[in-house]
Amino acid sequence: MNDPLVIGGRTLESRLFLGTGKFPANAMIPEVIRRSGAQVVTVALRRVDFEAQEENILNYIDRKNCILMPNTSGARNAAEAVKIARIARAAGCGNWVKIEVINDNRYLLPDNYETIKATEILAGEGFVVLPYMSPDLAAARALVEAGAAAVMPLGSPIGSNRGLKMKEMIRILIEEIELPVIVDAGLGRPSHAAEAMEMGAAAVLVNTAIATAEDPPGMAEAFSLAVRAGRLSYLAGSPEVSRYARASSPLTGFLRD
Amino acid sequence: MSFYEQLTRCREQYSPDWVRKVRRQDVEKVLARDRLSERDFLILLSEAAEEYLEEMAVKARALTWRHFGRAILLYTPLYLANYCENRCLYCSFQAANKIRRRKLTPEEAEAEGRQIAATGLRHLLLLTGESRRHTPVSYLRECVALLSKYFASIGIEVYPLTREEYSLLIESGVDSMTVYQEVYDPDIYRELHPKGPKRDYRFRLETPERACQAGMWSVNIGPLLGLGPWPEEVFWAGLHAAYLQERYPDVEISISLPRLQPFIGNFVCRYPVSDLRLVQALLALRLYQPRLGITISTRERAELRDNLVGLGVTKMSAGSSTRVGGRLQQDSDEQFALADHRSVEEIRQMLYRKGYQPVFKDWHPLRGKEGSGWKGAQGRS
Numbered sequence: 356m357n358d359p360l361v362i363g364g365r366t367l368e369s370r371l372f373l374g375t376g377k378f379p380a381n382a383m384i385p386e387v388i389r390r391s392g393a394q395v396v397t398v399a400l401r402r403v404d405f406e407a408q409e410e411n412i413l414n415y416i417d418r419k420n421c422i423l424m425p426n427t428s429g430a431r432n433a434a435e436a437v438k439i440a441r442i443a444r445a446a447g448c449g450n451w452v453k454i455e456v457i458n459d460n461r462y463l464l465p466d467n468y469e470t471i472k473a474t475e476i477l478a479g480e481g482f483v484v485l486p487y488m489s490p491d492l493a494a495a496r497a498l499v500e501a502g503a504a505a506v507m508p509l510g511s512p513i514g515s516n517r518g519l520k521m522k523e524m525i526r527i528l529i530e531e532i533e534l535p536v537i538v539d540a541g542l543g544r545p546s547h548a549a550e551a552m553e554m555g556a557a558a559v560l561v562n563t564a565i566a567t568a569e570d571p572p573g574m575a576e577a578f579s580l581a582v583r584a585g586r587l588s589y590l591a592g593s594p595e596v597s598r599y600a601r602a603s604s605p606l607t608g609f610l611r612d
Numbered sequence: 613m614s615f616y617e618q619l620t621r622c623r624e625q626y627s628p629d630w631v632r633k634v635r636r637q638d639v640e641k642v643l644a645r646d647r648l649s650e651r652d653f654l655i656l657l658s659e660a661a662e663e664y665l666e667e668m669a670v671k672a673r674a675l676t677w678r679h680f681g682r683a684i685l686l687y688t689p690l691y692l693a694n695y696c697e698n699r700c701l702y703c704s705f706q707a708a709n710k711i712r713r714r715k716l717t718p719e720e721a722e723a724e725g726r727q728i729a730a731t732g733l734r735h736l737l738l739l740t741g742e743s744r745r746h747t748p749v750s751y752l753r754e755c756v757a758l759l760s761k762y763f764a765s766i767g768i769e770v771y772p773l774t775r776e777e778y779s780l781l782i783e784s785g786v787d788s789m790t791v792y793q794e795v796y797d798p799d800i801y802r803e804l805h806p807k808g809p810k811r812d813y814r815f816r817l818e819t820p821e822r823a824c825q826a827g828m829w830s831v832n833i834g835p836l837l838g839l840g841p842w843p844e845e846v847f848w849a850g851l852h853a854a855y856l857q858e859r860y861p862d863v864e865i866s867i868s869l870p871r872l873q874p875f876i877g878n879f880v881c882r883y884p885v886s887d888l889r890l891v892q893a894l895l896a897l898r899l900y901q902p903r904l905g906i907t908i909s910t911r912e913r914a915e916l917r918d919n920l921v922g923l924g925v926t927k928m929s930a931g932s933s934t935r936v937g938g939r940l941q942q943d944s945d946e947q948f949a950l951a952d953h954r955s956v957e958e959i960r961q962m963l964y965r966k967g968y969q970p971v972f973k974d975w976h977p978l979r980g981k982e983g984s985g986w987k988g989a990q991g992r993s
Contacts (some may be wrong), residue, residue, distance in 0.1 A: 377681020379967045404734060404764070429829075429975065431862045438978050458862035461903055468724040514678045567677040 358590065360557055362535055363451065363483030363504045365422060369394045370552065371582045372424075372537065373575070374562025375412060376402065378529060383571055384415040391458075391575035396421045397453050397560065398430035400443045413448075424485065428451035433472035440477050453507070454486040463513040467494035471501050478502025487539055490524035495532050506532060507539040507560065512550060514563045516543025519550050529555045545581030546576075552585025553593060615821065615855045616814055619796065619848060626654060629718060634658035643667055646731065648900045653850055656896035657843035665892060672898040672924040679903050683969040685869055685927045686769070686959065687735035691936045692716050692755060694900045696741030697807030700879060702796070702839060702872060702879040705741040707808065714936040715746055722758040729762040731931055731956040734973040736763040737790065742771035742810060749777050753784040760785035765975035767830070771809065772819040778826035787975060788830035790868070791819045795839040796848035818851075824860035829975070831863050832907060833855065837885040837893075838872030846893040850900055865929065866905030869893055873911050887916060891923060898924035910952040917952055921966050930959040 361368045373393035375384055386395060396416050403425075404411055416423055425443035430436035431454065440452040454477070456469040470486045471494060478484045483525045488494055490508035498506050508528055518541065519525065529536045535557030542548050548559045561578050567575035578590035614619075627785040631654060639661045642652040656668065693715035696705045704711060716724065721738075728736065736759060740747040747770065756766055767788035768781060772946045778789065793816060801813050810816060820831045833852055835845040839904065849867060857865045869890060872881050885893075894906060908925045909915055910932040917928065932952075933939055954962070 377677070377683060378969060379682040380964060380969050381955075401764075401974055401976045402971065407732060407972065408731060410970075410972050435978055439976065442976065459856055460861050460864055461904075518677060563678060563681070566681055 358586065360535060362485070365483075365607050367394050367422075367558075368392075369579070369582075370439045370558040370586055371579050372397065372539075372558055372560035373541075373549070373565070374560060375385050375399075375416075376428075377563055377564075377566035378571060379413045381410070383470060385417065386414070386439075386572045387565060387575045388416070388421060388494075390572045390579065391565070392579045393575075394421055395424055395451075395558075397424040398448075399425045400425045400439050400448070401429045403443075403446075403448075405446055418449075422451055423449050424451040424453050425449075426487075427473075427549075428457075428579055430454075431458045432456060432466075432477070433469040436469070436473040440482060441480075446481070450481060451483045451485070454484060465489055467491060470494075471497045474498055474503050475501035478504075482582050485537065490521045492524075492527055495528050499532060499534055503534060504592050505535040505537050505557065507537045509540040510538045510547065510559075511541030513540045515541050516564055517541055518543055518547035519554075522550075523552070525551070525556070526554055545577045548578050549581040549585035549588070552582055553588045558582075589601070614818070616817055617853060618855060619817075621759060622848070622851060624809065628841070628844065628849070630654070631658045634660045636663065639664050642899075643671065650851055650854070650900075652842070653896060653900035653958060654847050656899060657847055657892065661896070662888070662892065665888070665895065666751070667727055668892075668899060669897040669923055672895045673922055675898055676922075676924045676926065680926045681969070682967060683971045684921060684925065684963055685735065685971045685974050686733060686956065687737055687765075687777050687927060687932045688731075688929055688931050688956070689737045689739050689769075689934065690721065690724055690728065690759075691739050691934060691938060692721055692752075693740045693743070693747045694936050695743040695746035696808075697745070697808050698810040699745050700810065701804045702804070702881075706965045715751075716755075716937055716940075718751070718754040718758050720937065720940060721755045724937065725759040725762050727939050728931070732960075732972050733931070733956060734764040735767070735975070736765070737767040737769055737788075737929075739769045740771070742808070744771060745839045749773065750782060752781060753775055755803070755978060756781065756784040756786055760977065764973045764977060765830075767832070772816050773822070775822040781789070782827055785977060787828065787977065788832065788864075789820075789823045789828050790832040790834075791816070791823075791922045792834050792868070792870070793849070793852070796835060796845055796852075797840040800840045816937075817852075818914075820856055821859075824856060824863045829864060830866065830905075831860075831870060832866040832905070834868035834870060834907075836870055836872055838881040838883055841883050842885050842889055843893065843896075846896065850897050853897075853904055857904070864905060866907055868907040868909060869897075870909055870911050871927045891920070893902050894920065894924050912952060914952045914954055918962055918966065921963065921968055928959065930954070931956040 369392045372395040374405040425448045427436040427439040456466045474486050487503045489505045495506050506549045537558040538551040538556045539560040543564045565574045638655050642655045648745040694705045700706045769790040805811050835849045853867050905926045910929045960970045
């Protein structure tokens with residue numbers, strides 16, 4: 356299928372991005388990446404121990420076949436996110452970054468205002484910036500303006516597995532924003548991912564649902580298939596679902612009599 | 613409303629009798645809910661809830677996996693000094709006990725830190741007895757400055773400080789702090805702390821809040837189980853955690869549930885807490901506060917700790933010593949007896965066997981110009 360996704364000048368075949376926290380062992384990650392087919396893998400810089408051997412998560416990500424996207428987990432404001440991104444790049448993690456600015460530990464909802472500020476600074480420094488955001492049209496427009504390479508609205512709160520609770524808001528972003536819209540967070544089942552893709556999302560990012568499954572590699576493959584199915588459905592043009600019944604004797608039938 | 617005021621209100625509202633009147637139906641209703649109120653939390657601490665421990669455990673594990681994954685953060689304590697100005701009736705380090713007192717020089721602390729870092733641990737907790745005179749903030753800052761080369765995260769468990777003092781320590785490289793109220797019941801507190809600065813119940817109670825205000829990233833609180841009646845102590849501690857998380861949503865709040873252990877002296881534990889009660893407390897806390905960090909220390913025996921993994925625990929100590937200079941083969945007495953003597957490697961293997969990832973690093977220091985004061989395990993610059 357020739358349907359590439361281009362972000363930051365890189366052409367991607369896979370529309371499933373993978374998060375690496377929460378797995379029962381880092382050693383499982385290569386198999387999960389293989390079965391998911393993911394080409395973009397995000398890692399929290401706070402979890403990376405550059406000195407360690409066995410416990411260094413970076414040793415489990417084959418960067419010849421995957422783009423490493425460090426994330427700024429732990430940042431409470433734009434300044435901290437910018438610092439984390441710079442540390443990651445200086446340590447050789449490349450120039451992709453997922454901005455995550457969260458200052459509410461109860462719901463883990465992102466702070467769009469601080470995210471926009473960090474995006475502007477980092478895009479100006481040559482980073483390929485993918486900001487995690489609450490789906491809000493004005494904020495998404497500001498992120499486009501700030502130089503983001505894509506926008507990543509949450510489907511529902513991180514780790515909630517509740518699916519596309521923000522569907523209507525995300526649909527507006529897909530309709531209005533020129534950049535790829537990648538649904539990040541809250542997708543608990545492959546069917547949720549398929550739903551996001553059918554709606555026209557450019558990609559999805561999944562972590563918790565795969566990492567905490569009984570069989571993480573198996574679930575990774577299930578998500579991969581669901582993402583492809585959803586994408587194919589979108590491209591094939593799913594018929595509109597009508598909210599109204601079609602009466603057998605239409606009210607406007609007389610016009611054609 | 614300050615937490616002190618909230619606690620006073622709750623003590624009037626929920627008498628010990630209240631918990632005894634909880635019925636099975638009340639517990640079942642709570643278990644069907646997604647979000648628990650303070651009243652629901654108390655219901656889960658009742659005797660009636662004891663029958664529902666398995667249901668609580670299943671729910672607690674699912675919530676913990678969802679929010680923290682199948683991962684446990686490892687850390688270790690480093691005792692800098694055991695000088696103390698208090699007279700806590702239940703503690704080995706208290707001023708009246710004739711024990712061998714010691715204080716590490718910052719260089720000795722660095723030597724011990726280097727040994728710890730070689731085990732792969734990147735989260736360190738620095739402890740002292742409660743003596744401003746022997747271990748002033750300036751001394752703590754010196755130690756932190758030397759140790760921060762080796763660790764990604766440095767926490768402190770020292771005497772209660774002012775907000776300004778916490779700011780100074782954050783500037784030096786401290787990112788987390790622990791302070792135990794020990795006992796939330798103010799009458800028992802007064803009785804057990806007859807002398808010394810620790811007599812000030814309210815100053816201690818408001819310590820974690822001052823740390824949050826100073827900008828600490830992670831704050832850990834808890835009762836010392838065994839000093840006051842269960843389940844009240846767990847209830848107040850849970851409310852305290854919820855209070856802090858609500859007011860300081862950007863701070864990672866955690867709770868520990870240490871139980872009183874044998875020590876030097878002759879204090880008799882009046883309110884012993886069984887394994888069953890400890891598990892009930894842990895599960896009730898997880899269901900009440902799904903995102904709360906929960907720590908279990910090496911005070912507990914290995915077999916019990918292994919079984920608690922998977923019930924909601926998110927942090928564990930490993931390779932611990934409660935002696936000053938414990939890893940430098942120096943002579944001093946321990947604060948309390950450890951029950952789990954396993955090495956970091958043994959804990960690591962145990963977690964893998966149980967299907968959990970041992971996390972050695974879950975923080976990256978943001979100090980310094982580009983943010984990285986941490987030079988890695990070798991302390992290289």
